[in-house]
Amino acid sequence: MSTIHASATIHPQAVIEDGARIGPDCHIGPFCVVGAEVVLDAGVRLDSHVVVSGQTSIGANTQVHPFAVLGGIPQDLKFGGEKTRLEIGARCRIREHVTMNPGTAGGGGVTRVGDDGLFMAGCHVAHDCMVGDHVILVNNAALAGHCQIGNGAIIGGLSGVHQFVRVGEGAIIGAVTMVTADVIPHALVQGPRGVLDGLNLVGLKRKGVARSDITALRAALQMLKQGEGAFQDRARRLRDDTDSDYVRQIVEFVLADSDRGFLTP
Known part of the structure; x- marks a missing residue:
């Protein structure tokens, strides 16, 4: 009954x-x-x-x-x-x-x-x-x-996320985007074949994230983009060089298990 x-x-x-x-x-x-x-x-x-x-x-x-x-x-x-x-x-x-x-x-x-x-x-x-x-x-x-989609993420209209992809907390995927690799937290991804195109600055500001953390995230993204060594190696160096919890969140995401690799800057 x-x-x-x-x-x-x-x-x-x-x-x-x-x-x-x-x-x-x-x-x-x-x-x-x-x-x-x-x-x-x-x-x-x-x-x-x-x-x-x-x-x-x-x-x-x-x-x-x-x-x-x-x-x-x-x-x-x-x-x-x-x-x-x-x-x-x-x-x-x-x-x-x-x-x-x-x-x-x-x-x-x-x-x-x-x-x-x-x-x-x-x-x-x-x-x-x-x-x-x-x-x-x-x-x-x-x-x-x-797929794993983190808290507060936004997936744009007509977009598709490939199987086993992780999208980090606070990330935003633009409209009509195909996402085939993991997206780090607080990232902005757009383009027909999704590319990592910066930070979700609008989302960070709406959440009231401190300017110091946004500055740290910008510096972290630049280091991930241009630092020496493999992507994970750059993330490990970030872990030792930051006081920002938001940057540590990216580091933990990058160093966790991934089935698809990462969209890199």
Whole structure:
């Protein structure tokens, strides 16, 4: 039997499969379909014509607009019907025609989307992605499988992120950009084949980052661009020469495991 809180509002033309768990103050509009293993936390709103299936959980006060499909099986030929999950955080705004897939056994079994995200119309989050908090995917942006997107990153409209790519915290990807390698935190990437084109200065200033840290980031980017040795060697020298937490964040990102290499200055 489904567990539906007494305060939830369910339109009579919605389909709630046996086993679904619907929290307090949820609103499920007409022609929505909610699967048997779905969990909706308090205040979740499915406007209309939304399909939520599989082992999918949606955090409190997230709103899903019409024709979004959440939890449909991964678009991965290796997927064999195994039980995997999609976890969506609180207070997300998921617009029309967005698709998000659960994980696969080979990728850890879970796709995870953080809190307070904005996913504009037509976006796609593929299997086994890890998406941070306050992330924005602009219209028709697409994440391939196993991507990692840091907190506060923005992926521009009609852009694509290659499988296994990491995008660091606070980075911004310009519109109509193909990203095939890792993007360091707070970077600006643009161009048909994405190139590292500087820092996300607008985002840093909006966050109120101190001028001293922005100056340190600029110097760090210059050192990564023109210093001696390999990219990782330059990053190690930065680690020993900086007092800025923002620069250390870049260093840790560069020295972490990477499956795709890096977009370099």
